[in-house]
Every structure is written in C-alpha cells, then in structure tokens.
Amino acid sequence: MLRIPLITESQVKKFLTYRELIPAIKKALKDFSNGHVMQPLRQVTSVEKHQGYLLSMAAYNQQQDSLSLKVISLYPHNHKKNLPMHECKVFHFDASTGQLLAIIEAETLTHMRTAAASAAATEKLLQCLAPKNAKILAVLGAGDQARSHVYALMSIHQYEKIFVWNHTEEKGRKLVEELKPVFPGIEFCPNVEQAVSNADVITTVTASFQPVLLGKWLKEAVHINCVGACRPDWRELDDDCMNKCDVYVDSYIGATAESGDIILSKVKVRAEVGEVIAGKVTKGKNTRTLFKSLGMAAEDVAAASLVLQHYQNKQQDS
Ligand SMILES: NC(=O)C1=CN([C@@H]2O[C@H](COP(=O)(O)OP(=O)(O)OC[C@H]3O[C@@H](n4cnc5c(N)ncnc54)[C@H](O)[C@@H]3O)[C@@H](O)[C@H]2O)C=CC1
C-alpha cells in the first residue's frame, strides 16, 4: 500500500519563504478574479456547545492544475485557555487522478499565506492609492497572524516604526520582545488610538467580535488590512472606518456572505484585489484603502503547491 506523506510544521517552515510565497499568492488572487479557480463558498459547521466552528475550504486552480482541501477549526475563545484559535490540515490531491498526494500540517501555511495576501494587497494598493513613503506600520493584535504580518509586510517595505497594540498588554509586550532583535523599530503601544493615528498602514489581526479600529482615528492617507472578524456578526472596524475607505476584498462572494464589517456597514465593495492585480480596476481618488481579507482556499492551494514542490525536490536529492 502506498504511504501518503505527512508534511510537518517544521518542514513547512523550512520550505516557505515570503520571497516565493507573495508572488504565488498574487497569482492565486489574480487567477481567482479571472475565473480560473473553482472555489465553492467554504462550509462552516457550528459547534454551538463550545462556541467553535469547523471550516472546510476546497479549491481547484485550473491554471496550476492544482487541487486541495483545507480543514480548519476556529475557536475564538481559545486564547483564554492559552490554546491557538485555529488548528488545520491541507489535503493536497493529484488533480488528474484524484489521488491524495500529501497531508500538510497547515498552521504555518495559514499564517504565512494570509500575511502574504495582505502584503500583496498592501503593495498593490499602497503603490496605486496611498503614500509611497510609508514610515509607520500599526498592528492590532499580537497572535500568530500579527507575527506573520510583521515579517511579510517588512519583506516588501522597510517601515521605520512598527506599533503593536493588544487588548492584553502582556501578550503585546511579549511579541514585541520576541521581534525586537529582528525589527529594532518595533514598540508596544498601550493606547490603540496612539498606535494607529499616525500609521500609514494598519493591520487588524484580532479575535475581537467588536470594532477595535475606529474611523475617527485614521489619518488622511492610510491603507488597512482587516484580517480578523470572519463571521457575519463579527466586527473589527466601525462603520465610519469602513465608509471612509475604498474597500477591496479577496472574494466578492465570500465577503458579502461572511464579513460582518462589510455586511453590517452596508459599504460598497470597490473591487477584488485580484482585479487590481490583473489591471482590470483603475486607481480610485480615495487615499484611504482597505483590504478585507477572509482567506481563500485558492491561497491554500497555491501555498500547498509550493510546499509539495519543495518536498518532492528534497526527496529527489536524498
Ligand atoms: N483572513 C484570513 O485569511 C485569516 C484570518 N484569521 C483571523 O485572524 C485573527 C487572528 O488570528 P491568529 O493570530 O491566528 O489568532 P491568535 O489567537 O494567535 O491571536 C488572536 C489575537 O487577538 C487578541 N484578542 C482576543 N480577544 C480579543 C478581543 N476581544 N479584542 C481584541 N483582541 C482580542 C488576542 O490577545 C491575540 O493577540 C482571527 O480573527 C482569525 O480568525 C486567521 C487565519 C486566516
């Protein structure tokens, strides 16, 4: 019987780099918006008794001929138990035969591909619409996504200052301490308004159900990546913030079905980021831009393909 390889977290950490991943995710976003990806809306199974969810995310990228399914748990109260909010695996298939090629431990893959999508959006929207001389990055949240976002965003632009805010100071300070040797300009900011009010780029990566970022704090030119709040009644941004920005999404269908920030604010979505990358959408006049990221299986397929390529190359070498 053929044994299916399990590609572990430590292997994924060795295989994935933002240098390779960001272009791969850009291509995935573009392929998706060009209609080359079969991606049903993800299936969400509620585990009401424990206030959790199980998400099934499948996609087939016709351009890459690449097929996978990610299964990911979402337990927003896990931080109180000192447990991660998500646990996940990607099942990567041979698209031509339907045979399972590998099972991939996908926590790092998810942290990195999400941050790569934000980096791709920031690069595109900052270049088109917001100031080129961005100096200050603000990160609201101090978990796994906060860490991956600092690495990914710093890989495309050298911000002089990074302000991290978290609702619990201890966790925020701990992340800053960890990242300080790599990014000396990073600081913890105990006041969220102070953290964001001079920021050129703001990334929200919290497990909050209520707005943590308010429109009245935004400066005239700013780009926001809003990464948390993936349920129709959850918010990370208030209505004012949503309405002050030109809003871009990863998927229209996903955003209008799942994002509380989009649905409850009734904001008009300007475009998918993939449409901007594909050159189908022209520059808007608004100097405030916002990328509402919900995460897509198309991104998981792209990241899993890279992981598998590296894994197979390594097997051939040894
Ligand atoms: N858009 C996408 O593709 C993806 C989005 N996510 C979302 O990103 C967010 C962060 O995920 P992780 O970093 O993996 O989680 P994590 O558990 O590592 O970090 C969550 C952070 O939110 C903070 N937090 C918890 N409750 C809060 C509250 N009530 N108000 C403000 N902050 C609060 C925690 O202190 C922690 O800093 C989550 O909402 C998650 O669902 C995760 C994966 C992909």
Ligand SMILES: O=C([O-])C1=[NH+]CCC1
């Ligand atoms: O795309 C993803 O993996 C997720 N988005 C929100 C929770 C998990």
